[in-house]
Structure formats: C-alpha cells, structure tokens
Amino acid sequence: MRAAYAKTRHERKHSEDAFLRAQYDARRSARGLETKTKTPSAMEISRGEKEGKGVDGEVVRRAMRAGIEYYRGIQDEDGHWASDYGGPMFLMPGLIIAANVMEKSEEIIGEARGREMLRYLENHLNEDGGVGLHIEGHSTMFGTVLTYVAMRLLGKAADSPECAKTRKWIIDRGGATQVPSWGKFWLAVLGVYEWHGLNPIPPECWLLPYWLPMHPGRFWCHCRMVYLPMSYLYGIRATGKPTALTAALKSELYAEASYDSINWNTARNACAKEDLYYPHPWIQDVVWSTLMKVEPFLMNSRVRKAACEDAMRQIHYEDENTRYVDIGPVNKVFNMLSCWFEDPDSEAVKKHIPRIADYLWVAEDGMKMQGYNGSQLWDCAFSVQAIVATGLADEYGECLRRAHDYIEKSQVRDDCPDVEKWYRHISKGAWPFSTRDHGWPISDCSSEGLKAALTLASMDEKLVGEAIPVDRLADCVNVILSYQNRGSGGWATYENTRSTKWVELLNPAETFGDIMIDYPYVECSSASLQALCKFSERYPDIRAKDIAHAKKTGRKFLKSIQRADGSWYGSWAVCFTYGTWFGVLGLIATGSTYETCPSLRKAVEFLLSKQQENGGWSESYLSCEKKAYHELRDKDGKPKPHLVNTGWAMLALIASGQQNRDATPLHRAARCMLSQQYENGDFPQQSIMGVFNANCMISYSCYRSIFTLWALGEYCNKVL
Ligand code: LAN
Numbered sequence: 001m002r003a004a005y006a007k008t009r010h011e012r013k014h015s016e017d018a019f020l021r022a023q024y025d026a027r028r029s030a031r032g033l034e035t036k037t038k039t040p041s042a043m044e045i046s047r048g049e050k051e052g053k054g055v056d057g058e059v060v061r062r063a064m065r066a067g068i069e070y071y072r073g074i075q076d077e078d079g080h081w082a083s084d085y086g087g088p089m090f091l092m093p094g095l096i097i098a099a100n101v102m103e104k105s106e107e108i109i110g111e112a113r114g115r116e117m118l119r120y121l122e123n124h125l126n127e128d129g130g131v132g133l134h135i136e137g138h139s140t141m142f143g144t145v146l147t148y149v150a151m152r153l154l155g156k157a158a159d160s161p162e163c164a165k166t167r168k169w170i171i172d173r174g175g176a177t178q179v180p181s182w183g184k185f186w187l188a189v190l191g192v193y194e195w196h197g198l199n200p201i202p203p204e205c206w207l208l209p210y211w212l213p214m215h216p217g218r219f220w221c222h223c224r225m226v227y228l229p230m231s232y233l234y235g236i237r238a239t240g241k242p243t244a245l246t247a248a249l250k251s252e253l254y255a256e257a258s259y260d261s262i263n264w265n266t267a268r269n270a271c272a273k274e275d276l277y278y279p280h281p282w283i284q285d286v287v288w289s290t291l292m293k294v295e296p297f298l299m300n301s302r303v304r305k306a307a308c309e310d311a312m313r314q315i316h317y318e319d320e321n322t323r324y325v326d327i328g329p330v331n332k333v334f335n336m337l338s339c340w341f342e343d344p345d346s347e348a349v350k351k352h353i354p355r356i357a358d359y360l361w362v363a364e365d366g367m368k369m370q371g372y373n374g375s376q377l378w379d380c381a382f383s384v385q386a387i388v389a390t391g392l393a394d395e396y397g398e399c400l401r402r403a404h405d406y407i408e409k410s411q412v413r414d415d416c417p418d419v420e421k422w423y424r425h426i427s428k429g430a431w432p433f434s435t436r437d438h439g440w441p442i443s444d445c446s447s448e449g450l451k452a453a454l455t456l457a458s459m460d461e462k463l464v465g466e467a468i469p470v471d472r473l474a475d476c477v478n479v480i481l482s483y484q485n486r487g488s489g490g491w492a493t494y495e496n497t498r499s500t501k502w503v504e505l506l507n508p509a510e511t512f513g514d515i516m517i518d519y520p521y522v523e524c525s526s527a528s529l530q531a532l533c534k535f536s537e538r539y540p541d542i543r544a545k546d547i548a549h550a551k552k553t554g555r556k557f558l559k560s561i562q563r564a565d566g567s568w569y570g571s572w573a574v575c576f577t578y579g580t581w582f583g584v585l586g587l588i589a590t591g592s593t594y595e596t597c598p599s600l601r602k603a604v605e606f607l608l609s610k611q612q613e614n615g616g617w618s619e620s621y622l623s624c625e626k627k628a629y630h631e632l633r634d635k636d637g638k639p640k641p642h643l644v645n646t647g648w649a650m651l652a653l654i655a656s657g658q659q660n661r662d663a664t665p666l667h668r669a670a671r672c673m674l675s676q677q678y679e680n681g682d683f684p685q686q687s688i689m690g691v692f693n694a695n696c697m698i699s700y701s702c703y704r705s706i707f708t709l710w711a712l713g714e715y716c717n718k719v720l
Helices: 007-028 041-047 057-073 091-103 110-123 139-153 161-172 181-190 203-207 221-235 246-253 282-298 304-322 329-340 347-359 378-388 393-410 444-455 470-483 501-506 522-538 544-560 576-589 596-611 622-625 643-655 664-674 702-720
Strands: 360-363 366-369 690-692 697-698
Touching: 057 393, 057 664, 057 702, 091 110, 091 139, 091 181, 091 329, 110 139, 110 282, 110 366, 139 161, 139 181, 139 246, 161 246, 203 221, 203 304, 221 304, 221 329, 246 522, 282 444, 282 501, 304 329, 304 347, 329 347, 347 360, 378 393, 378 444, 378 702, 393 444, 444 522, 470 522, 470 544, 522 544, 522 576, 544 576, 576 596, 576 643, 643 664, 643 702, 664 702
Parallel strands: none
Antiparallel strands: 360 366, 690 697
C-alpha cells in the first residue's frame, strides 16, 4: 500500500477503491457468501441512449439489488453502518501531544496504534512536503506543524526523509511562529512555544453577565466547548514537562537563529498566508492588546481561581453528560487534559481514556482520529429512507429491522440536568448525529431520525419491527419546534441562534469561518420542515397549530436565503447541489409545486443548467470555500461526474416532477450513475463530500451507497 500512496492523488484514490473492494470480497467469501446478483453491463445501460429513452427497469432493479446486497454486507450487528469519518488533519496530533504531556503515551497510543498513526500521517504528506487542513487540501502551516510534531512524538527521527522534507516546508515559510492560533496553543501545551506568544483566552469570560452578546454561553456549542477547556488550560498555563524531545523540537521548528531570539509579541498575530481563511479584523487587535495588558493582573488572582473552578465544573458536566465521549474530537482531548491537570489520578481521567477509542478509525491509509465519534444515526436514518425508496424493502426486511432497532435505541430519552444553568438546549426526544452515549441533540438529525421512524412506522411490523410509540415521536416534534428561531424563522444546528452575527468579528480561529454562533441553515431548516410535515400527515391532531405556524415562517426563511441563481449554499456537504436538494424538498414539503412556485422553478433551472455532458453533476470542495459553484474536473480539464452530487440533483429534480416535463436529463443521470457501479454492487469512493466551517472537509463514506441507491430508487419508481 505504501508504494501506491507515494504516487499521485488520483492513483492513490484508485488504489483505495481497489483495496476496499478486495477487503469486501474477502469478507463475503469468509462468510461463505457470493455476490448473487450481476450488475448491469455498460452495454445494457447505454442502450437507448441516443433516443434519450429510459433505462430498462429490470436493469435498474438489478443494480439496486446488487447495491443493497453490498451495503447490507457492511451493516453492523447493532443495525448501523460503521464508516470512515476522517478527513481533518489537525485532530490526531492533539491526541498524541496530550498523551505525551500526560506521560501516558504507552497507555493511550502504544506500539500498534503508534505504527498505524504514523503510517496515516506519512500517507497524507503532500508532494511538497506539507500537510493540508484536510486530506485533499493544499499544504497549510497548521496541518504541517502539527503533523511534524506528531511524527516526532511517535518516534520518527528528525533526519528521516519525511521529517526533513516537512521541516523544510515549515522553515521555508517562516517557521512555526506562523502557525494559526490553535496550533500555537498545542505547541504551548507541549512546552515548545511560549504562552505570551498567544493571544489571551481568559476563563473570566464565563463570569460576564449573560445579557452581553459576547457571553460564551451564547456561542455555537462547538466553539464554546472548545474554548472552554482551552480557557482553563490557558488560565493555569498547563504545560508538559520539558524533555530531550521538546528541547529538540524548539530548535527544529523555528526559522529564527535561536528559540530565545523569537519575538513572541509579533508571533501572537502571525499566520501563514496558506492558512488565512478568516483574517483578523482590526477590532481583534484592539481586544487582544488590551487583554494582554490585563492578563498579568488576572494571572494568579482570586478571580482567575474562581474562573478556572467554574470552567472545570462545566468541563465535568460535559464529560458526564456525554459519558466521556464529549461533543467532538477537539474538546474530548482538551477536556481529558484539563481533568489530568486538575488531578492526574482522578476518576475522570480513568473514564476518559477508554473513550478515546470512539474517535479512532483504522483504514487503508492508516489510523486516524475522526471528526466526531462517527456518523452512525445520520447514516442509518438516510439508509432506511434510501432502501425504502428502492421499492425492494420486502426483500431486505432483516436489514431494515436492524436499522430500525438502532434508530429506536439511539433516540435521546431525557434532558440533561439543569439545562439552562449549563447553557444547554432540551434533548428529550431528539436524535443525535452519532450515538445515544454522545447524546447532543441536533435539529436535522432529529428530523432525519423522525422521518426514518415515520417511514418505518408506516410499514408492516412483521417486516421491519415494532414502531416507536407516538408519544416518543411527539417528544421529537417538540424538540424540532423548539429549535425554530423566532427572528429568522430558520433552524440552526444544536441550539437556537443566541447572539448576533456581529460576534463573528471576534472569531479568533484564522482557519475557520462562521464558528461563533449557531446560524440558521437551509439543511437544518428544510429537514425540520420535512419532518414536521410528514408527522402532521400521519398525526394531524398533534401540535397542529404549532406545526402550521412553523411551516409558514420556515418556508419564508427558505425563500429568503435562496440565491439569485436559484441555488442554496450547503454548509455541511459539497455544496450547492446539496443545499439545493434541501431547499427544493423544503419548499415542496411546505406546499410548493413547480407550476405555482417561482422559487422552485428557479431552483430546477439552476440544477438543469449544471448538468454535465456525461449526464452527471459534480462539485469540488472549492465551492464551499469560495462560496461559488466549482465543478470537479479530471486531469485534462474535462468535467468529472460525482455520484453523490448526481444523487442529490436527481432527488431534487424528481421531487419537483421533472419527469412530467422532460425526463431526458433524468435518464442521462441514471445512466451516468449505473455505469460507475462495480461488479460487487459497490460504487467508487470519489472525492470528499462533507464540510464544516466552510473550509474543512470531512468524509462521509456511506454517501456513495446511500444517495445512489436513493436516487436510483426514485428514478425507477417515479420516472420509468
Ligand atoms: C458536524 C457533523 C454533522 C453535521 C450535520 C448534522 C450534517 C449538519 O446538518 C449540522 C452540523 C453537524 C452536526 C456538524 C457540525 C460540525 C461538526 C460537529 C461536524 C461537521 C462533524 C465535525 C464538526 C466539528 C466542529 C469538528 C471539530 C472541529 C472543530 C473545529 C471544533
């Protein structure tokens, strides 16, 4: 595998697919299974191409069967689909640094994990020696410095070719003083960067009155939960013990003549141009320099002690209410480290360690730390909807029953204690993105969970198992309704929008955009509206007035954020095809038809205008970053279709009734999809499709099955 990874990215991807296929075939033959169905040949699919005719329904059904056969083969015993949720390159180094600072590298990492982690890091070195923010991105100081440090901590020699090349990348661009603030923070914790070379993160912010728009309790939960332990660690200047390796790193990482000659005051605001997605507005310079002046008085003061105690109480609350999984990979490691600095022998540290495994995933490229503890519920809810859409549910009852069981078991049944005191939203009845243990409720995960549950509830119990009782579904409706924002009428992710967008001016993370508050999104709003409407259809008497009101105001919101070209910007996957799929389905759920709604017609026009010669659609991650449509292209500059984008576009078009106007674009799209299926029923894993904070990509490895099957299902049953 190594040799393959040293080749170009294109070849690298190709070998990943081959590896996955081989792995799957091996698993099936080990279980004594053979691939029973044959996928359609390219010949069969292309028949009728010239006349713009539909694909033979039998051919589509055979392809869908093969696809589900493959997909149910990788379903977990408990009913969910485990999949690689990697992508970001700045996560695992944090864990490795923390393990080192806690002097627990042996226990937390150990020989076997260490070897696989190193393999991963080396596999994702770019050709120029640097490392991106995510696996497909251009080299950044953040990715490169953290990877370099991680490789060194995992035992790689400074003069190894990999380290030498990576170090050269860093030094050529001004050295590690140019790393963005989160990188500076990790280096300071490790003891290879000075704390006064960092802009302050005072824990005293938590003591401010809540009515202030910049109270951290009003921030987006991910921002809040990361800066919470950071403020504690900053407040106590949590630093690992100096070792021979940290001394070596101090001399390796910097471009200055010596570590002692570094100007830490200028380093505070330095950031490599490769990393600068969100440059500081000037107001931050004023804020940071004022706080720098105050900091010496706060340090060691009684106020600091009280603030740190308050932060620590909140850290324990988060740990206990997520069963030590924590909301994400960044606060997981920071919280663990905070607990260790508070008391290295505490129960909390002991409980943290086994739950590190929840974030680790080993794949063909080595061991990685995932962007979450998985995407279990989210994928499972979509998978159910996709399989049911194929019309083949009767043949896959066992698979659906198990998925149903997973959905039932992962619904959150209670609120966290004293929600308001701890700045939490209610969770009773919600669904999480991953697991019940994690438990943070999310508007669109609740909605997709509810949609899947309602779909299953309308099917034969003997086939798919017992339906979730209606009072529990009503609890979910209650959460979804509570998420709607009074002002905008839209839905945000985990909580309501609690402050104004002006707070974004204080975003100190140069690499991420839109992180300060929980904004309303098209995805969350549309999914919530779809779920509420579906619930109302089945239970018209429950919360009828509230749902009707939500529908009216939510619909207005969707229209208000549609772009002039008819598209919607997707914030959580790539990009306009994703956003537009949600936009279209949201409008339709709330009453639009093609004939009566100009917004819907515009959206359809937009999608049709982006269909490629080859029949497919594709978008590059650059769409997210640049907020403008960017197609994926091959080496010769020809548009290259992507199964997942094609799936979203087809789903939106079919929902709008495109088949009644002109089915040709749909036939072409279906053909484009079918011609890419492997013989074992799987589809190729193409370029990365998930995103967060406009700039960092994340893998959704199940999407290639989910959205192809779903779109083919709708095509087969509504178009042909
Ligand atoms: C996710 C994953 C799921 C995603 C959807 C449900 C798909 C979306 O519709 C709403 C937002 C949400 C819940 C989401 C938000 C940001 C997350 C949590 C992530 C993309 C997974 C990882 C990311 C998190 C912020 C990564 C950790 C990095 C930091 C910068 C803190």
